[in-house]
Amino acid sequence: MAKVVLMTGVSRYLGGLYARRLSADPSVERILAVDVVPPPHPIGRAEFVRADIRNPMIGRIISQAGVDTVVHMNVIATPKDTGGRATQKEINVIGTMQLLAACQKADSVQRLVVKSTAGVYGSSPRDPGVFTEDMNPKVMPRTGWSKDSVEVEGYVRGFSRRRPDVEINLLRFANVVGYGIRTALTDYFSLPAWPVPMGYDARFQLVHESDETEAMVRATTGPPIGIVNVAGDGYVTLLQCAALVRRPIVPVPLRSGGMLGTVIRQTGMADFSADQLSFLAFGRGLDTTRMRSVLGLDPGYTTRAAFDDFARRLKRSVPLAEPVAGTVSSAAAGTVAAISRVFERIDS
Incomplete structure (x- = not known):
């Protein structure tokens, strides 16, 4: 199994980690790494193929190479990486549809591995x-990546009905953090x-980038697993994380999520949506029994250790708030001012 692998999203950070890690597996004979732009990082012995999965040409690549395993890692999380929300949705949804159509026609394909997100579970006060x-x-x-991922999983279920002979391994990851990755949450x-939802302190799990990569490789080369949640052991809360990196918090009402997200996106500092504010209010928990019993993964990082590794980068790159004098950096003051303008617009 997994002799000839085609992977998507190699030019993204996690795609590069995966390509290098899979390259170390001698049982994999050939790796085709597909993306629309050349990767800015090493990709091991993977062969880069410039191609757009939205183009039917991807079907010819799969057939001509005799690909037996397709690994889909090109569901993009942040619209600013693609030039806007419309392009993000087209890549995520239309790209997945075209890729699955190509897989459906290729008799050589025996396994489909999909990197999904625990965001498909949503975040609400009614959750278990x-x-x-x-x-x-x-x-x-x-909105956003989570909504796209729900649609992607729907297309994967449809594909599995049309091609019941193809093994489907789908991993739902908690938010991935680490020293090198950048996401909407990081x-x-x-x-x-x-900005912290007023009156809430969400509990959530994280997964380290190295554990994410190991999980993807196991899903590629190991036995069939079906759908599996992946997360580090334990939980952290939002206010614990703020205390660990000494960040000032600004309480905001949940109803301001949409307008607040617009203001923060306009600053260019982060993508911020109403769904993300809900996650920061209500959090999310994942049962990881199948991760251990079926995938056979025992994460090397707990949720707290994964955040600590990310925090080391944060402390090097972004000035911390002054812990004693009660003042904050000029950047923090600017962020607070932007949030205050949101409240003024809501009140008016």
């Missing part, structure tokens, strides 16, 4: 303490001051 893989969200995600953590 932990989500198992067979649970559905009480409130569906409304951009939020990098803000000089954190």
Whole structure:
């Protein structure tokens, strides 16, 4: 199994980690790494193929190379990486549809591995303490990457009905953090001051970038697993994280989420949506029993250790708030001022 692998999203950070890690597996004979732009990082012995998965040409690549395993890692999390929300959705949804159509026609394909997100479970006050893989969200995600991922998983289920002979391995990851990765959540953590939903202190899990990579490799080369949640052990809360990196917090009402997100996106510092504010209010828990029993993964980082590793980068790159004098950096003051303008517009 997994002799000839085609992967998407190699030019992204996690795609590069995966390509290098998979290159070390001698059982994999050939790796085709597909993206629209050349990767800015090493990709091991993977062969870069410039191609757009939205183009039917991807089907010819799969057929001509005799690909038996397709690894889809090109569901993009942040619109600013693609030039806007419309392009992000087109890549995520239309790109997945075209890729699955190509897989459906290729008799050589025996396994499909999809990197998904625990964001498909949503975040609401009606949610259970932990989500198992067979649970559905009480409130569906409304925007962005999580909404796209719900649609992607729907297309994957349709593909599995049309090609029941193909093994489907789908991993739902908690928010990935680490020393090198940048996501909407790490951009939020990098803000000089954190807008925090007023009256809430969300509990959530994280997964380290190295554990994410190991999980993807196991899903590629190991036995069939179906759908599996992946997260580090334990939980952290939002206010604990703020205290660990000494970030000032700015309490904000949940109803200001949409307008607040617009202001923060305009600053260029982070992508921030109403769904993200809901996650910061209500959090999310994942049952990881299948991660250990079926995937065979025992994460090397707990949730707290994964955040600590990210925090080391944060402390090097972003000035910390003054812990004693009660003052904050000029950047933090600017963020607070932007949030204050939101409240003025809401009140008016």
